Amino acid sequence: MTAVTIELNGVKIADDVEPRQTLADFLRDRCGLTATHLGCEHGACGACTVVMDGQATRSCLSLAVMCDGRAVQTLEGLRTDPVMEMLRHQFHEGHALQCGFCTPGMLIMARDILRRHSRPSVETVRHELSGQICRCTGYANIVKAIVATGQQIASVATSEE
Ligand code: FES
Ligand code: FES
Structure with missing residues (x-):
């Protein structure tokens, strides 16, 4: 397991993740943020798009460990945007x-x-x-x-x- 600290929807969280866990699985399974949908799981459909450091990003193609020290926003975090x-x-x-x-x-x-x-x-x-x-x-x-x-x-x- 690898320790990560992520600013998730404006809140800093620390967790241990499997090096192969995708950001999409981390958000859905670990954080319960199920607005992030999984369609193709290989970067083709865009259903899993989230915001990472201000940029739209496919969360099925990103690993949770890659988000260490970064800011991630899901649809849940954009309610009042x-x-x-x-x-x-x-x-x-x-x-x-x-x-x-x-x-x-x-x-x-x-x-x-x-x-x-x-x-x-x-x-x-x-x-x-x-x-x-x-x-x-x-x-x-x-x-x-x-x-x-x-x-x-x-x-x-x-x-x-
Ligand atoms: S699930 Fe289709 S692009 Fe990520
Ligand atoms: S896939 Fe059903 S509304 Fe877009």
Whole structure:
């Protein structure tokens, strides 16, 4: 076992982990953070996406030992994040989910897109989402919800100027 210290959703935790345990398994099985979903388990679907040191990261491809000294955020830790609140609202209003399996990863990637692009276009969102797989929605409403959130962020910023 290897000792690790991780800032998880803003709280420093110390634990002993198997060197081969993935971050996804650590989050789900050890920490009970089951919003992080596992689909393909080899980096293809994006369902397991979390935030590591501010960057969207596949937790099925990361080992828990690699997170020693780093900051990890899961969807549970982004409940009060203002951009995530807007995204959740737009996903709900715009019917951007069906079974919901891909949704945690989609929301985290959507927040990451909006962090890197102000008012992203449909084309930009489609390009950036190309690594996230959804089996249900056909993507159109997901893309619309992210574009709408980008517009909402821009209009809030304008009204505060
Ligand atoms: S479960 Fe990690 S990318 Fe699919
Ligand atoms: S809503 Fe079912 S997989 Fe995306």
